[in-house]
Amino acid sequence: DRKTVRQEDSKTATKTKPSGGDLDLAAVYVSDAQYNRNIFFDTSPQAVRLYLLYNHWVPQVLLYVFILVDLCLAIFEDPAVVPLPVWATMLVELICLSAFTTRLVHYAKVIPRDKFWKDPKNICIIVIVLLSLLDMMIYGALKATDHNAVRWSRVLRPLLLVNVTEGRQLRRAFRSIRNALPQIFLVFLLFIFSVLMFSLMALKLFVKRDLKTTEGEPYFTHYLDIVFDLYVLVTTANSPDVMMPAYNANFFFAIFFFLYILVNTYxxxxxFLAVVYNSYKKYLKEEVRQLVRAKRHKMARAFAVLQERREEGAEPVVTRDCWNQLVRLVQSDISTAHRELLWSVSDDKNQGYIGKLAFVQLADLLNIQVITMKSRPHPLQTLCPALYLSPPSRLLCRVVQHRAxxxxxxxxxxxxxxxxxLDEEDPVIGNSEWVFLALYMLEILLKLYAFEPRAFFSRHNFWNWFDTIIVISALIATIVNTAVESSLHYSPREILDIVFVLRVLxxxxxxxSIKRFRTIINTLIRIGPTILTFGQLIVVIYYIFAMVGMELFKGKVRYVESSDPQQTDCGNPLLKDSAFAxxxxxxxxxxxxxxxxILLMELTxxxxxxxxxxxxxxxxxxxxVLFHIVVVIIIINIFVAFVLEAFSVEYSVEKGDLQTSLEKKINELELAVAQEQQEENLVDSMETSDNDLGSGQSAKSKPALMFKIASKRYRTVDGLLQRMFEADLSPDDFAAEEDADTPNFSNPIFSSA
Amino acid sequence: DRKTVRQEDSKTATKTKPSGGDLDLAAVYVSDAQYNRNIFFDTSPQAVRLYLLYNHWVPQVLLYVFILVDLCLAIFEDPAVVPLPVWATMLVELICLSAFTTRLVHYAKVIPRDKFWKDPKNICIIVIVLLSLLDMMIYGALKATDHNAVRWSRVLRPLLLVNVTEGRQLRRAFRSIRNALPQIFLVFLLFIFSVLMFSLMALKLFVKRDLKTTEGEPYFTHYLDIVFDLYVLVTTANSPDVMMPAYNANFFFAIFFFLYILVNTYxxxxxFLAVVYNSYKKYLKEEVRQLVRAKRHKMARAFAVLQERREEGAEPVVTRDCWNQLVRLVQSDISTAHRELLWSVSDDKNQGYIGKLAFVQLADLLNIQVITMKSRPHPLQTLCPALYLSPPSRLLCRVVQHRAxxxxxxxxxxxxxxxxxLDEEDPVIGNSEWVFLALYMLEILLKLYAFEPRAFFSRHNFWNWFDTIIVISALIATIVNTAVESSLHYSPREILDIVFVLRVLxxxxxxxSIKRFRTIINTLIRIGPTILTFGQLIVVIYYIFAMVGMELFKGKVRYVESSDPQQTDCGNPLLKDSAFAxxxxxxxxxxxxxxxxILLMELTxxxxxxxxxxxxxxxxxxxxVLFHIVVVIIIINIFVAFVLEAFSVEYSVEKGDLQTSLEKKINELELAVAQEQQEENLVDSMETSDNDLGSGQSAKSKPALMFKIASKRYRTVDGLLQRMFEADLSPDDFAAEEDADTPNFSNPIFSSA
Known part of the structure; x- marks a missing residue:
């Protein structure tokens, strides 16, 4: 690929202006770099257009809708929550499968043929689709001839989430798991060895003592039962029941359990956590390093496409005009002011063109959220300036803006x-709700009076949005509830539930309002997006275990509505008088x-x-046991490792260089929000206090347009890490990284530590 | 203090030879540096002698014996396991208290008076002793007049463990907890806020639904009960019981519990772990950095005491003679060869004297475990060379040394x-034990035949010792068991238990034998010493909670031996039919x-x-709840943080420079164990394979004396970290650190992150 770049290099050097097709191609490279997409598409204009369509949000959302529908089919298939005929679910599944196929065919047209067949995720999707079709045919045939049949291909459905192009984060999570596995396995073997040794000791100590459990069954007499009981003790689920018979016999046996818990549980x-954490950290760094290199490489390609030479032998550059067109293509909703700001950061010396090093920063510059704040007068001020600027109105504004x-x-x-x-059936309490609602509405209205409404509801004011939505929903729900109550003389529980939840929210x-909490909450919110990745991971694992569990245990335990819950046998005589029932x-x-x-959640x-x-x-x-190993030992530990790393990075990383230079430029241009406000505001992006920015009286002394950087810190741990490794890479290092989406690092081995 | 050093500096410059008192003083400095003791003692010869006595192992061990006796008094005091009369326990306690006082008086004589009264740990001990005396008097008086009395001062006893001079590690653990507290507290407030919000929501959702728990009691009707139940859900103790009534009513309520568990439990x-871990890491580094500086400072003082000037204006140096005397004083059991080796590392150019920089290394050099291996011929070879070197004997040796x-x-x-x-009552199985015992004995004898016995049983061959002790103990126990059985025609369970445990061990x-496991186990063994510190920490906390718990709950629940365990009420009618009984x-x-x-362990x-x-x-x-917060949220998290950091350090730190230079010297002198063996042996210090070092036939080609470094890695995480920070400090930085034992760092605050 390097060669191609070189060729294009020499080719474009003779041209004077990049064509529209070139701009499209460069825009695709920049946008890929911006969102860390690593797809090796054909560079022909037709393929580029197809690729733009492929990355459009509509087909992407549609794809996820189809995956969701496919996964939700389990609700309607036997054993069903809402039974539907087999032909209906099969028809829907066929539609879903054809949607996946269409998407895959589209992908195949975008990337070179050999790349397509080399990519394991494409093969996976093809195999999943084919196996699903096969399973549907077998199932249909068996059902038609009244045989027993199992829809085994349902286990494969969640794997689609992993193998679609957009499942990058999820694939990365699976890769970190795969990389941690060799070490986890070693520790697991030792752990199992330890459990086996303790079990053998328990067998020899207790088998001849004729102890009985509380249920009157023999205690610790079979080796495999002991192994299982002691394994469950590690999960703490049967503590202290499992040790009580031994402890009742002689208190020295408590030492045995103490040692067991110390060694195995603690x-x-x-x-396990340490091994997962270290391997996660190591792998994450390696992966992010590769991502950074891939990003640079893409930006270098974009530059190669757009570059011109001012004179023979000079360094190739990109002109301001060309750059403007490119930015407009990449991010169509960018404001002119924001674009100008970015250009003035890139073109530091105001030359009208930029070199390769400055150009490569573009993807990162676009990723920094700059909030453009237009300091507009309050609409009421324009409508009725005399009233809005009158002393009582000013006093009101100052009161609302006051800390008190x-x-x-x-x-x-x-x-x-x-x-x-308190009990809401008391009429005083019941009516007080109206008072509170009125107060909250008043608060919102006062704030809207004092602050400029568009600034108040700007995209980054999370808490303002939260407040308004919750208060208005509560108002609507309370009104509906009162209306229903006065017409039916009874209030339905469902509406009341909603009202209560909204009140508490x-x-x-x-x-x-408490500043110290805000920082913790913002860290948590920053962790948020990655928690979603773990959510998908959990869904994939849960879905597979749910499908298998349903085939193994369906109908074995049933919930029977009965007058005396104590006497139930869960619809199965085997459970009569069991602790479970x-x-x-x-x-x-x-x-x-x-x-x-729900059961799997409880088991977790x-x-x-x-x-x-x-x-x-x-x-x-x-x-x-398998569920416990997969979910608790591996996935939960990876999750904890992620939270640990996120906090560690927060503690250790300084602000990125690039962001500082952007901030410097903003300050230089005197477009920054005043310093004392910065201190207050820039610490976190989800702020309520817009202070007096939007209010009318102070607007005159300031420029009409101001910027602030959305967050001093990067929004995600990834972003932070990328910034960290950018410092490691020399700025001239544009080495191509082939196939960076599926890097293959050597697995860290325990003995190498 | 710096001034004092300077004065001594000028004073000693005129002397030619350091006196015996100077050597003693220097030896004390070096040994303090070696063991990281930070006690500011008087430098008068008399005080130095007292200080040497203070650091002698006999009074130290005695002190811990007295503390142990004091703590164990709880076994004999009311409520007692083995009741003793009040006068007996009080007498023993008085003896213990006087021992602590003696030790403290000794300490007061060693260090300057103003230092003594400034040190909070001395004040603590004085207060504990005085309060204990007061409590004993009040208790005695009340008992004599037949009043009810509480021995409240028992809560203070474990604090002695923390406040004695030797409790350095424990104090450090408490300091890391104290430093993590502000941040833990912030997160804890948020966590409690979240629990309170969820509880309020639960109250509103369930209070009017008239749900019943399995015990038929009203479900979720009182706010504080809900708060407690949901808090317990965080510990997972009452999952899924606490959600079953709501879930049975409507499965949408499972969403409530799912969100609760996600937010609060996970x-x-x-x-909490992340905050504890980060604060632990930060604090540990700061503390270790101070330790390193204090060590250097002490070594610089030792140098100042011993230094001589070769000629006017030259750099002060320490002569070889003086150095030898010093090392002999500091470590009396050091072999001459080892000392020569250390000198040759320090005096790199073979000048016969060393400067300050080389001298300062001494404490670290002494801390590196160098194993001196004398390649002696096998005793049998000396006794009967013809037989031992005969071909069959050689073949036998080779067989034993073979991997097979x-x-x-x-x-x-x-x-x-x-x-x-299998069941040992089967005669075949019963007798097989003798066969196995014979085989294991044979193995040990064969190994003793093939390897030189003193090398086989050298201090670092953990597994050889382990093996031999276990096999011989098993042999003795089995013989005793058979003897008892044949005389009584019945084997007592206690002996059998020991036999079984030894067999499994x-x-x-x-x-x-499995190499990959060995590395993990060695990491765990390296963590071992610090786990002991955590053990002490847990004992302190458990003891306090046990004392309070005994006063609150003693006699409320009793274990009554009964025929039907199902029908017991634990000696308290209130527990009749409760789940507890x-x-x-x-x-x-x-x-x-x-x-x-034991109960507190279960509660953990x-x-x-x-x-x-x-x-x-x-x-x-x-x-x-308090117990859970203290033990699980704080102490267990600190423990996990420690394990995480230990593994991280293992992964990231290279071998220290000093160790490398020592190894280089060993290799240079051609005294090293052959390279291929090094690869095999030096990886871990607890090795079985001494290979053919001790065997006779290969000894001739090698020097009679060889060295190896006990472990490639430092034995403790502390050691590793010290090495890390030594690199940060400039080698000329000898700034004095006052009172480094109780450093007072600014607490890391969350918002500063």
């Missing part, structure tokens, strides 16, 4: 919390996909499966 | 594991100190306290 579980106003409303919120806690705002766990079953997901927290081994066979424990 | 608990020999015995161990698992050796938890009580410790794993709130009052929950 030390080994910490070592915020504190007063925080106190109102606290009083409201107490009132919510309103209280959350109090956190925002007595504790009323009957609804924890695999009878449909929703119940399965505490791994209890006695009911299922009772109704099937002891070997069913394998399913639950 | 996200907030991870954030290890594998063969690993297989025997595996077969043995299966035999242990024998199997652990198999792990050592039905599950037979009666032995989980605070009736004596041993039961309390799973926080269940329903029984205790039933027999006392709901406010007893506060005790259990």
């Amino acid at each position: 030390i080994f579980m910490s070592v 106003f915020v504190i007063a409303f925080d106190l109102i919120i606290l009083v409201n919390a107490v009132f919510i806690g 309103r209280l959350i705002r109090v956190v925002d 007595n504790r009323n766990y009957c609804k924890n079953n695999f009878n449909d996909v929703v119940s399965s997901f 927290v505490v791994n209890q499966c006695s009911g299922f081994t009772a109704v099937t066979h002891k070997s069913a424990r394998l399913f639950f | 996200i907030f608990m991870s954030v 020999f290890v594998i063969a015995f690993d297989l025997i161990i595996l077969v043995n594991a299966v035999f242990i698992g 024998r199997l652990i050796r198999v792990v050592d 039905n599950r037979n938890y009666c032995k989980n009580n605070f009736n004596d100190v041993v039961s309390s410790f 794993v799973v926080n269940q306290c329903s029984g205790f709130t039933a027999v006392t009052h709901k406010s007893a929950r506060l005790f259990f």
Whole structure:
């Protein structure tokens, strides 16, 4: 590929102006660099147009809709929450499969043929589609002839989430897991060895003592049962029950369990986390380093396409005109002022053209969120200046902007919390709700009076949006509730539930007023997007286990509405008088996909499966142990590792150079929000206080347009890490990285540590 | 202090030879530097002698014995495991207190008076002793007049562990906790806010629904009960019971619990860990940096005491003679060869004297474990060379040293594991034990034949020692068991238990044969010493909670031996038919100190306290919540943070410079163990394979004395970190650090991140 760039290099050097097709191509490179896409598309104008279509948000959203529909089919398929005929679900599935195929064909047209067939994720999608079709045919044929059939291909559905082009983050999460596996496996072997040794010791110590459990069953007499019981003790699910019989016999046996818990629950579980964390950290750095190189490489290609030579032998450059066209193509909604600002940062010496090094920064510059703040007068000021600028109106504005106003409303919120806690059937309490609603509405209206409405509802004022939506929803829900109540003389629980939830949510705002909390919350919000990736990961794993679990356990445990919940047997005589039935766990079953997901969530927290081994066979424990290993030992640890790393990076990384230069430029141009406000405002992007920016009286002394950088810190851990590694790479290093989407690092091995 | 050094500097410059008193003083400085002691003692010869006595191991061990006795008094005091009369325990306590006072008086004589009174740990000990005396008097008086009395000063006893001079590590652990507290507290407030919000929502959602728990009690009707139940859900102890009534009513409520668990159990608990980890890391680095500076400072003082000037105006130096005397004083058991080696590293140019920079290294050089290996011929070779060097004997040696020999015995161990698992009353299995014992004995004898015995049992061959001790103990126990059995026609369970445990322990050796496991195990062993510090920390916290718990709950729950364990009420009618009594938890009580410790261990794993709130009052929950916050949220997280950091450091730090220079010297002198063996041996210090070093036939071609460095890595994380920061400090930086034992860093604040 390097050669191609060189060729284009020499080719474009003779041209004077880049054509429209060249601009399109460069725009695609820049946008790929901006969003870290690593797709090796054909550079022919036709392929570029197809590629632009491929990256358009409509087909991407459609794809996810089809994946969602495909996954949700489990709700309607046997065992179903809402049963639908087989032909209906099959028809929908066929539509979904054809949508995936269409998307794949589109992809095949965008990238070179050999690249397409080399990419494992394409092969995966083809295999999934083909196997699904095969399974549907077999299932249809067996059902038609009244045979028993299993829809086994449903296990493959969540893998689509991983293998579509947009599942980059998810693939990366899976890659980190794969990289941590060799080490986890070593520690796991040692851990299992330790469990086996302790079990053998327990067998020898207790088998001849004729101890009984509380249920009157023999205690610790079979080796494999002991192994399982001690494994569950690691999850803490059966503590202290598992040790009580031994402890009742002799208190020295508590030492045995103490050592077991120390070694296996505390030390080994910490070592698992340590191994996962270290491998995650190492791999993350390697991966981000590759991403940074790939980004540079793409920007270098874009430059090669657009470059011109001012004179023979001079360094190639990109002109301002060309750059402007490019930026408009890449980000059509960018304001002229913002674009000018970016250009003045790139073209530091005001030459009218920029070199390669300055050009390469473009993708990063576009990624820095700059908030353009137009300091407009308040609409009321334009409508009726005499009234709005009159002394009482000014006083009102100053009152609303005062710190005491915020504190007063925080106190109102606290009083409201107490009132919510009281019984709402008391008429005083019931009516107080109207008072609070009125107060909150008044607060919003006052703020809208004091602040410029467009600034108040600008995109970054998370809490203003949150407040307004919650208060207005609460108002609507309360009105609907009162209307329904006065017509039916009874208020339906569903509406009341919504009203209550909205009332409580309103209280959350109090956190925002305390500055020290705000920083923690903002860190959490910054972690947010990646938590979504983990959410997808969990959905993939849960879905697979739910499908398998449903085939293994469906209908074995049933929830039967009964007058005496104590006497139920969960619809299965095997569970009569079992702890599972007595504790009323009957609804924890695999009878449909929703119940399965809820059960799997419970299993993630505490791994209890006695009911299922009772109704099937002891070997069913394998399913639950496997679930524990995959979800708790691997995925939860990766999640914790991610949170740890996110906080570590927050603590250790300084602001990026590029951002500083942008800020410097903003300050230089005297377009910055005043310094004291910066201190207050720039720390976090989700601010309520727009201070007096939007208010009329102070606007005159300031320029009409101001900028601020949305956040001092990068929005994601990735962004931060990219910035870190950019410093490591020499600015002239534009080495091509082939196929950076699927890098293949050597796995870190424990012994190399 | 700097001034003092300068004065001594000018004073010693005129002397020609350091006196014996100077040597003593310098030796004390070096040994303080070596063990990171930071005590500012008087430099008068008398005080130095007192200080040497203070640091002698006998008074130190005695002190810990007295502390242990003092702590163990709880076993004999009311509520007692073994009741003793009050006068007896009081007498013993008085003896302990006088021992602590003696030690403190000794300390007061060693250090300057103003330092003594400025040090909070001395004040603490004085206060503890005085309060204990006061408490004993009040208790004695009240008891004599038949009043009810509480021995409240027992809570103070574990604080002695923290405040004695030797409790350096423990104090450091407490300091890291104190430093993490402000941040933990912020996150904790947010966490509590979140729990309160969810509880309020739960109250509004469920209070009017008339749901019942499995026990038939109203579900989620009181706000504080909900808060407590949801707090317990964070510990996962009452999952899924707490959600079942709501889930049975409507499966949408599962979403509420899902969100709750996601936010509070997973996200907030991870954030706690992240905050603790980051603050731990930051603080550890700062603290270790100070330790390194204090060490240098002490070495510089030692140098100032010993230095001589070769000629006027030249740099001060320390002569070889003086250095030798010093090293002999500091480490009396050092071999001449080892000392010569260290000198040749320090005096690189072979000048006969060393400067300040080389001298300062001494403390670190002494800390590097160099194993001196004398390649002696096998004793049998000296006794009967003809036989030992005969071809059959040589063949035998070669067989024993072969890899297949290890594998063969690993297989025997595996077969043995299966035999242990089988029923030992079968005569074949019973007798097989003798076969295995014979085989293991044979293995040890063969190894002693093939390897030089003193090398085989050298201090660093952990696994050889482990093996031999376990096998011989098993042999003795089995013989005793058979003897007892044949005389009594019955084998007592206690002896059998020991036999079984020893048999199983024998199997652990198999792990050592697998190289990849060995590295993990060695990392764990390296973490070992610090786990002891955490052990002390846990003992301090447990002891305090046990003392308080015993006063609050003693006698409330009793274990009554009964025929039907299902029908017990734990000696308290309030527990009749409660889950606590039905599950037979009666032995989980605070009736004596041993039961309390075991119960606290169970509470660490799973926080269940329903029984205790039933027999006392709901406010007893506060005790259990407090315990959870202190132990699980703070201490366990600090422990996990420590393991994480230990593994991170292992992954990231290269071998120290100093060690490399020592190794280089060893290699230069051609005294190193051959390279291929190094690769094999030096990786870990706890090796079995001494290869053919000790065997006779290869000894002739090698020098009679060889060295190897005990471990490529530093034994502790501290050591590693010290090495890391040594690189940061400029070698000429000898700035004095006052009072480095109680440094007072500015606490890292969350908002500064």
